[in-house]
Amino acid sequence: MKIRSCKFIISAVSPKQYPQDEMPEIALAGRSNVGKSSLINMLLNRKKLARTSSTPGKTQTINFYKINEEYHLVDLPGYGYARVSKSSKEAWGKMMEKYLTTRDNIVEVVQLIDIRHKPTQQDIQMYNWIRHYGFKGIVAATKLDKIKKSQRQKHISQIRKTLEMEREDILVPVSSINREGKEALWEVIGNAFIQKGYQITIEEASEI
Ligand code: GTP
Ligand code: MG
Numbered sequence: 001m002k003i004r005s006c007k008f009i010i011s012a013v014s015p016k017q018y019p020q021d022e023m024p025e026i027a028l029a030g031r032s033n034v035g036k037s038s039l040i041n042m043l044l045n046r047k048k049l050a051r052t053s054s055t056p057g058k059t060q061t062i063n064f065y066k067i068n069e070e071y072h073l074v075d076l077p078g079y080g081y082a083r084v085s086k087s088s089k090e091a092w093g094k095m096m097e098k099y100l101t102t103r104d105n106i107v108e109v110v111q112l113i114d115i116r117h118k119p120t121q122q123d124i125q126m127y128n129w130i131r132h133y134g135f136k137g138i139v140a141a142t143k144l145d146k147i148k149k150s151q152r153q154k155h156i157s158q159i160r161k162t163l164e165m166e167r168e169d170i171l172v173p174v175s176s177i178n179r180e181g182k183e184a185l186w187e188v189i190g191n192a193f194i195q196k197g198y199q200i201t202i203e204e205a206s207e208i
Contacts, residue, residue, distance in 0.1 A: 025072035030112030032078030038176035
């Protein structure tokens with residue numbers, strides 16, 4: 001995917017703050033600290049467009065980015081951070097449910113899973129939720145650089161099995177550090193646009 005322009009639009013909490021331009025969008029979901037914001041930066045070739053942090057729970061709003069004046073990437077607030085109060089967990093649930101149910105321009109939801117660990121109960125719930133709302137769900141297994149090549153298949157199989165993924169369900173291993181998996185993930189995202197009938201300019205990547 002050639003990125004001609006990308007910009008941060010808004011940190012939203014309620015639907016009235018969502019961008020109203022009706023561009024199709026791809027959302028990224030996953031635990032706190034799994035690497036959602038880093039993946040957005042990696043996909044867009046930007047170092048600091050999406051804010052990242054080693055402190056989990058950093059992104060607590062729904063952050064919209066506009067790409068090539070054609071579509072949005074959406075950084076969803078992370079879950080599973082233990083030191084979050086019950087009330088903010090409830091607020092998180094309501095915010096996610098509102099987003100997933102009221103937004104009809106969502107093309108796909110990418111669910112991020114740390115490749116090192118077995119998906120948690122909340123990961124399983126999130127993946128099922130995505131599918132319940134009618135999306136296929138694309139799994140991006142993050143932090144690929146953290147495991148040995150010889151261990152990859154074992155970890156991928158464990159994720160697929162725990163999430164009860166079928167053979168045709170898509171999992172792309174990625175690393176935001178060494179950028180492995182970037183083109184593969186763009187291809188999957190591009191196909192999701194095509195399948196939903198959106199005319200998105202997908203040019204062969206010219207960058208390395
Ligand atoms: P929240 O905003 O809290 O939900 O977290 P997030 O999912 O946006 O995670 P973020 O992108 O902020 O990354 C969390 C930490 O993981 C940071 O210290 C990143 O540098 C690190 N990280 C993210 N992706 C990778 C990766 O592919 N490889 C390695 N080694 N570290 C990564
Ligand atoms: Mg984040």
